[in-house]
Amino acid sequence: MPRILLVEDDDALRNLVAGRLREEGYDVEPVADGGAAVAAVAGAEPDLVLLDVMLPGVDGLEVTRRLRAQYPLLPIVLLTARSDELDRVVGLEVGADDYITKPFGMPELVARVRAALRRQRTVRERLAAAPFGDDTPLVFDDLEIDPGRRTARRAGAEVHLTAREFDLLLFLARRPDRPFTRLQLLEGIWGITYEGYDRTIDSHVQRLRSKIEPEPGRPRFVRTVWGVGYRFASAGG
Numbered sequence: 001m002p003r004i005l006l007v008e009d010d011d012a013l014r015n016l017v018a019g020r021l022r023e024e025g026y027d028v029e030p031v032a033d034g035g036a037a038v039a040a041v042a043g044a045e046p047d048l049v050l051l052d053v054m055l056p057g058v059d060g061l062e063v064t065r066r067l068r069a070q071y072p073l074l075p076i077v078l079l080t081a082r083s084d085e086l087d088r089v090v091g092l093e094v095g096a097d098d099y100i101t102k103p104f105g106m107p108e109l110v111a112r113v114r115a116a117l118r119r120q121r122t123v124r125e126r127l128a129a130a131p132f133g134d135d136t137p138l139v140f141d142d143l144e145i146d147p148g149r150r151t152a153r154r155a156g157a158e159v160h161l162t163a164r165e166f167d168l169l170l171f172l173a174r175r176p177d178r179p180f181t182r183l184q185l186l187e188g189i190w191g192i193t194y195e196g197y198d199r200t201i202d203s204h205v206q207r208l209r210s211k212i213e214p215e216p217g218r219p220r221f222v223r224t225v226w227g228v229g230y231r232f233a234s235a236g237g
Contacts, residue, residue, distance in 0.1 A: 002047040002117055003027040007037040007063070008079065009055055017050070020106045021113070034058030038066055045071060048116055053080040053091065061094050068095030068163045072150065073123060075116040079104075089200050095163055138173050140234060143212060143221060145173050154212055164189065165208045168201075172222060172232035179225040205230055 004021055008014040009032045018028045029046065031037050034055045041049065049067065053060035064076055078091045078099040091099050097116055100109060135148035142155045150166055152159040161169065167189045172180070180188070182201040209216040223233045 001025060001027045003029065003044075004113065005037060005040055005046040005049045005051075006030045007032075007034065007049065007055065007060070008052045009033060010052075017106075017109065020110065024110055024113075026113070034060065034063040037063050041067055041071065041074070045074060047120065048075045048077065048113060050077050050079065050113065051096075053078055061091060064091065064094045064096050072163050072167075073120065075120045077112055077116050089203075092200050093164065093203060138170075140173070140176075140221065140232075145170060152212065154214075159211050161208070161211060165204060165211070168204050169208055169212065169222075169232075172230065176232050176234035179228045179231040181229040185229065201230070 004026050006014060006018055006021070006028050008017065008030070011032075014030050014032065018030045021028045029040060031040055035058050037049070037051065037055075038058070040046075051060045051063060055063070060078055060080075064078070067074060067076060075098075076096045078096045079102060080091065080099055081102040097119070098112055100112055135146075137147070138145040144153045146152070147170055150163075152161055152166065152169060168185065171185065171188050185201050205222055206216075209219050209222055212221060213219045221233055223231050225231050
């Protein structure tokens, strides 16, 4: 029985959502604030976190940042009443896997939860089946990427990347010189295509370049392929 951590400060909505998910066969742990959410995950990692953005104290975006740093594979689905596109994009950028905009119907909620859990199972199965060699560090000039430790170093110094920045770097570096569209990168990294939000890849690329490139304005590694998207260059020049 998949266990879902439901984080919602509205008592009525929390009870309604928890009740419906239990009817669908899920084990639901409801909490009302961000601090309690972080503590609950630290106590026992759930299969999925359903997380309101507007929370008292520690808000949902900050909870997402903290959880994603510690639990790279934990599915996080945001519940947000915000209609601004920027807020939804920020949620994806800090590590959320999906979002549902309030007000929402229960069938949509259940469908999103099921989809997120399916993606999680697929990722874990792929990791379990991956050969040991997949954790072999990748080296390109002075840039070293260690998939096993999920770390990157340039010129011998560790580069501090967010979980999504590392995922983007590793995805491209494992497929050197192959161009990818923004939607292909979103699907490959998040596991789903977010129509209308493919430009979130641009902001990730910009931040990644600022951390790994000797000259971010003249990128050596993550190159733009005009009219297509991006590629990782295996050699300079």
